[in-house]
Amino acid sequence: MPLYQPIYETNGHGSIVDPFAADVFDGLSKTPKSIPSKYFYDARGSRLFRQIMELPEYYLTRCELEIFRTHGRHIAALVSRGPFRLVELGVGDGLKTDVLVRALLDRDADFDFVPIDICAESVRGVTDSFRRMLPQMGFRIRGIVADYLDGLAGLDRDDDRHNVAMLLGSNIGNFAPNEARRFLRAVRRTLQPGDYLLIGFDLKKDLDIIWRAYNDSKGVTREFNFNLLDRMNRELGADFDRSEFAHHAPYNPAAGCMESWLVSRVSQSVSFGDGESRFYFDAWEPIAVERSHKYTLDDIELLAEATGFSVEEHFLDRRRYFADSLWRV
Numbered sequence: 001m002p003l004y005q006p007i008y009e010t011n012g013h014g015s016i017v018d019p020f021a022a023d024v025f026d027g028l029s030k031t032p033k034s035i036p037s038k039y040f041y042d043a044r045g046s047r048l049f050r051q052i053m054e055l056p057e058y059y060l061t062r063c064e065l066e067i068f069r070t071h072g073r074h075i076a077a078l079v080s081r082g083p084f085r086l087v088e089l090g091v092g093d094g095l096k097t098d099v100l101v102r103a104l105l106d107r108d109a110d111f112d113f114v115p116i117d118i119c120a121e122s123v124r125g126v127t128d129s130f131r132r133m134l135p136q137m138g139f140r141i142r143g144i145v146a147d148y149l150d151g152l153a154g155l156d157r158d159d160d161r162h163n164v165a166m167l168l169g170s171n172i173g174n175f176a177p178n179e180a181r182r183f184l185r186a187v188r189r190t191l192q193p194g195d196y197l198l199i200g201f202d203l204k205k206d207l208d209i210i211w212r213a214y215n216d217s218k219g220v221t222r223e224f225n226f227n228l229l230d231r232m233n234r235e236l237g238a239d240f241d242r243s244e245f246a247h248h249a250p251y252n253p254a255a256g257c258m259e260s261w262l263v264s265r266v267s268q269s270v271s272f273g274d275g276e277s278r279f280y281f282d283a284w285e286p287i288a289v290e291r292s293h294k295y296t297l298d299d300i301e302l303l304a305e306a307t308g309f310s311v312e313e314h315f316l317d318r319r320r321y322f323a324d325s326l327w328r329v
């Protein structure tokens, strides 16, 4: 049984002020302890993730870019029947979108681009860089700062444009399988028959190749994980000592995913704020911080069917490490 009594900060009406604090306190109260991976992405975490995408071991980003360079024109031709809205859920590095946007412009496609992200700086960054790179753009950009589903629900529907939504970079892999189904059904409900979803999946493959992508030789992924401890110290006044934690990232073949754990090397207590909330760790007790699920093409087809989509076509890189799958409502 846990021995702590967390005290939540409230706004005077009894409701919790900071969702990060609420999720951390909730997650550290569970067995095993866990913290949602979305909290990796503060400004420093987002910078570290951009470094991860450039690591030689992290093949995912380069494979997806190869797919867009090889198949971008074909994808552009498939989705651009009449005027449409290109809606990107989560604004990644913009590189793949840039390839697709250029292919669409080459075809004189009539489209608007709507990047949606919870992070205002990311939306601004992508919008500005598109404006700089493509100054004579023949398309409009309207960024939305919101989570994916709220952003989709808020799309302007007073026109005859269809929607082409994109969820790239294996972001779906960070959802547990039941959450992925729930999320994709909710996405489906915001779309109309004939709309598309282009979705990126990291494929199951040689386990060493996957393992190395999350255990890189420069230790950037380890730093990305430890930044979560630093973030709790910075933002929640916690006193985590990173030297007393280890980063452990094994592949779980039964669940088909990489797992990331921060493991307490010693028995210790960590306090938040002025010591109002305290959490106890046994020696070698872990905190689950991320799961990155890998798929087969069969898994992808079952997921599409279970969530109200039909698969139009899978696009793979040369080594068959990654797939972008085009689904239709």
Ligand code: AVI
Binding pocket: 052, 060, 169, 170, 171, 172, 173, 174, 213, 214, 221, 290, 291, 292
């Ligand atoms: C954002 N997401 C798809 C990455 C992944 O591969 O799960 C996050 C990441 N975690 C460690 N390395 C990269």
